[in-house]
Amino acid sequence: MKSLKFTLAVLVLTxxxxxxxxxxxxxxxxxxxxxxTALYSGMTEEDFAEADTNDDGVLDAxxxxxxxxxxxxxxx
Ligand SMILES: [Ca+2]
Ligand SMILES: [Ca+2]
Numbered sequence: 001m002k003s004l005k006f007t008l009a010v011l012v013l014t015x016x017x018x019x020x021x022x023x024x025x026x027x028x029x030x031x032x033x034x035x036x037t038a039l040y041s042g043m044t045e046e047d048f049a050e051a052d053t054n055d056d057g058v059l060d061a062x063x064x065x066x067x068x069x070x071x072x073x074x075x076x
Contacts, residue, residue, distance in 0.1 A: 022039060023035055023036060023039055023059075023064060025038060029060070029061075030058035030059060030060055031058060031059040031060075031063075031064055032057075032058050032059075033045065033048045036048055036051075036059065036073075040073055043072070043073070047067075047072045050067075050072060051063055051064070051066070051067035051072045051073075053066065
């Protein structure tokens with residue numbers, strides 16, 4: 001059980017990091033709406049606002065991972 005949890009945690013972290021790296025075009029560690037729409041042109045401001053759970057106007061790696069899980073970052 002312990003190793004399964006560890007494996008899942010690594011999977012989530014790895015996926016989130018790789019995803020954020022693709023999205024974060026300027027490499028400042030956060031994803032703006034412009035950066036998000038550069039990769040996902042179908043993403044609306046509503047989708048972005050929903051993904052931005054702490055309402056600071058940008059997405060961090062955790063928010064990107066959550067948004068990916070909930071399907072907000074669906075491929076076109
Ligand atoms: Ca950025
Ligand atoms: Ca945020």
